[in-house]
Amino acid sequence: MTFDQIKEIYNRPLLELIYQSSDIHRKNHQAGEVQVCTLLSVKTGGCTEDCAYCPQAARYHTDVKVHKLLDPEDVLNRAKEAKANGSTRFCMGAAWREVRDNRDFDNVLAMVREVNKLDMEVCCTLGMLSASQAEKLKEAGLTAYNHNIDTSEEYYDKVITTRTYEDRLETIHNVSKAGISVCSGGIIGLGEEEDARIGMIYTLANLPEPPESIPVNALVPVKGTPLENMERVSVWEMLRMIATIRIVVPKAMIRLSAGRNEMPISEQALCFIAGANSIFAGDKLLTTPNPAFTSDMEMFEILGLQPRVSFKNENKNEVAEVL
Numbered sequence: 279m280t281f282d283q284i285k286e287i288y289n290r291p292l293l294e295l296i297y298q299s300s301d302i303h304r305k306n307h308q309a310g311e312v313q314v315c316t317l318l319s320v321k322t323g324g325c326t327e328d329c330a331y332c333p334q335a336a337r338y339h340t341d342v343k344v345h346k347l348l349d350p351e352d353v354l355n356r357a358k359e360a361k362a363n364g365s366t367r368f369c370m371g372a373a374w375r376e377v378r379d380n381r382d383f384d385n386v387l388a389m390v391r392e393v394n395k396l397d398m399e400v401c402c403t404l405g406m407l408s409a410s411q412a413e414k415l416k417e418a419g420l421t422a423y424n425h426n427i428d429t430s431e432e433y434y435d436k437v438i439t440t441r442t443y444e445d446r447l448e449t450i451h452n453v454s455k456a457g458i459s460v461c462s463g464g465i466i467g468l469g470e471e472e473d474a475r476i477g478m479i480y481t482l483a484n485l486p487e488p489p490e491s492i493p494v495n496a497l498v499p500v501k502g503t504p505l506e507n508m509e510r511v512s513v514w515e516m517l518r519m520i521a522t523i524r525i526v527v528p529k530a531m532i533r534l535s536a537g538r539n540e541m542p543i544s545e546q547a548l549c550f551i552a553g554a555n556s557i558f559a560g561d562k563l564l565t566t567p568n569p570a571f572t573s574d575m576e577m578f579e580i581l582g583l584q585p586r587v588s589f590k591n592e593n594k595n596e597v598a599e600v601l
């Protein structure tokens with residue numbers, strides 16, 4: 279799909295865009311089913327990178343407290359708790375530039391093995407990954423790997439200078455080659471123009487295979503980061519993103535990720551109508567606040583949403599043929 283085709287979709291009148299994406303969503307998914315995932319920061323802060331949005335970069339002075347890698351046993355207990363609360367996917371995040379072949383990585387592999395036994399989807403986001411590291415994660419039972427392209431190729435160096443867009447694509451390639459499901463999306467509200475948002479969707483749609491899972495994050499401006507004073511994005515911008523992605527990649531899971539804490543149920547409902555079908559539950563994302571579990575359950579009740587079972591979206595990545 280070309281940039282211009284995606285741009286045309288993105289710029290359709292908003293309600294028309296949502297009608298169309300909603301229609302496509304209902305044809306490809308059980309509308310009303312939303313997957314509940316749980317995130318856990320297994321290694322927090324002290325990261326060497328300069329991602330302008332990130333509270334975990336060592337060079338910015340934020341309130342995040344550095345924490346070494348958690349014990350596999352503690353992580354397993356958190357995963358069990360998440361499962362008991364209805365989560366079907368458990369995602370472990372580490373504030374690393376890249377994975378190194380050391381004891382920490384061995385411990386992450388142990389975490390993956392243990393969580394895998396719970397019959398939950400297991401996801402990791404650990405930074406850059408080599409081909410052999412990806413294979414090891416696959417062997418340990420990893421379902422998916424999250425590595426966001428974050429924005430368009432053109433806008434990328436306004437946000438991150440310590441690694442390139444090429445580096446990111448390389449990791450995504452390694453993940454895919456190892457037979458691990460790719461989770462890749464990005465953030466809006468970094469100060470980018472609309473073309474950067476469209477460009478991000480263009481890159482995702484034109485990967486050799488589009489991601490099976492696409493997180494859409496709204497920047498959470500964190501004090502101490504270079505983007506601390508950015509204005510929050512509006513629901514209309516989130517809707518345009520979600521709806522366009524749904525039309526372009528009809529079978530992907532679209533995860534309404536960072537930014538949900540500030541969204542009333544009515545706004546989240548619009549995102550589900552437009553095609554979002556997953557949330558992260560629990561009162562913390564990695565380091566920033568997220569809606570309380572009980573208020574999400576209340577939202578499921580009000581909107582009549584059902585939690586989606588695990589492993590329902592295997593090998594369902596394709597780009598739309600008919601627009």
Ligand code: SAM
Binds near residue numbers: 371374375406465500
């Ligand atoms: N260090 C790993 C990496 O960068 O790939 C994994 C963790 S990183 C925190 C995962 C993703 O979280 C980032 O790619 C970014 O899209 C998102 N993220 C981080 N800080 C954010 C913020 N303040 N607001 C919204 N999204 C954010």
Ligand code: DTB
Binds near residue numbers: 403562563
């Ligand atoms: C993603 O795209 N969003 C999640 C998940 N992948 C790992 C993380 C959002 C982090 C928001 C900032 C924080 O809580 O530190």
Ligand code: SF4
Binds near residue numbers: 328
């Ligand atoms: Fe480090 Fe990831 Fe944060 Fe970038 S987004 S500073 S790589 S933890």
